[in-house]
Amino acid sequence: MTKLDGCVVRVAVDPGIALSVEVTGAKGNPCLVLSNSIGASRGMWDELVRRLKPSLRIVRYDARGHGRSDTPVNPLTLEKLGRDVLAIMDNLQIERAVFCGLSLGGLTGMWLGANAPARFNGLVLANTAANFPPPGLWKGRADAVRASGMAPLIEPTLDRWFTKAFRQASPERVAEIGQMLLSTSVEGYASCCGVLAEADVTPQLGLISCPVRVIAGEHDPSTPPNRGSEIVSAIARADMITLDAAHLSSVEAADAFADSVRDFVGKI
Template identity: 60%
Template sequence: MIGRIERIEVEPGVHLAVEVPQPSSKPVVMFSNSIGASMAMWDEVVSRISNQVRVLRYDTRGHGQSDVPAGPYTIEQLGNDALAILDALNIQRVVFCGLSLGGLMGLWIGANGGPRVAGLVLANTAPNFPPPSLWRERAATVRANGMAPLVAPTLDRWFTKSFQQHHPERTQELCKMIAATPVEGYAGCCEVLAASDLKPRLADISCPAQVICGVHDPSTPPARGEEIVAGIAGANMIVLDAAHISAVEAPEAFADVLAQFVSNAASITTS
């Protein structure tokens, strides 16, 4: 389902795997992943929206097919990675759609990316992820023991039991995706979540913003989405029947929200 992949250098010696959008006049949506996920986490949404937008997916540094530089990483590095991809592809303007860690990146890009950002879709995310000790301990645990012990608890945070029971094949694919995440990449991004607090920057975001939450999400419940809405002027929020990875568990509703938002953002930015 993933299209043509290019390896794009985002800083000297660091290349990220990028699904390059096809040439057209349609708006570009740039998708950014959760920690522990590859760009394949967007398959369900992309299959429903690819006829309406140009899809730009990439693997976060340390994840999927991207390079795994030594950590710790910073939110500034991850945000600049995304901007470097846009520069390399000569793409001037995108709707940025990020989930969890990808949503945190979206907040940074919204505050720092200026006219590059036509709009933000911020799914299952928050401006900070306390306590920092949780993420530092998880980074240390992964470096000591590998990813295998994290697969089952991560899956239970990401998806409801109902989803896991009714979609066993997709659940197995996602288990393999989590397990295959490079240890240093996962740990480096844990340190991003430990150190980042973008709450003071929410007021600097002036582009349209759509927040998506999952009613069953134990990691970033709707109350965390309300924090974003309170901080970004004009932001809206919708709650889907899903846990943390709503793009997989409620893809039809997610794709509908995204398509409508892209349509509205395009009309706003061109008027």
């Protein structure tokens, strides 16, 4: 593939499945890989990329069935999502990076830290948890979107993702995020619901040896700060900060989120 700053490329990860990947920033800078939440696209990282691209090489991608990436045709697993990241890094000839994932992206990061430690200098695990019980919630949501599409999910999801104050202050950005949700493929979303229903990396957390920064949202109803504390208590080199935000803290608390990632990468 052609290596161009700011380019968007497609990376094959399985026969017939390719992911849309965007690379921003100078090639010689430290590399940061970004992984999105279920229901969002790589556009959820716009605020972070604007703040960090002068000092970092940033790779962000759309997870399977999200954004401009292909929709999975077989059942998804957390391992498959993790190996997608490794395939992207291999394609871009990135030996080591710092990984930053939010929600489902953070769960993917925990799998990577435990199963591919040689590839990561550190992990930022934002608004996430080692598991997402109860399984029936996610299986029911997958059935619902397959039956009725994404539209009924938009308002309840935005209510979980942002505080009321942010929704009132930044309606245009909230509307953009809502459009991301609406544009997500039904099967892509449902397949990732299946991952959240089944995955539990709790037994593997002790295998993560690299530095870890956990970011929690004080007003996050989906993964409240106590879920972040569970991760920190299980990983030897982990710390945690809590931001004044709900679930999509990279958007709602953009400056503080970027400062935390910049500080973390700088220490590494």
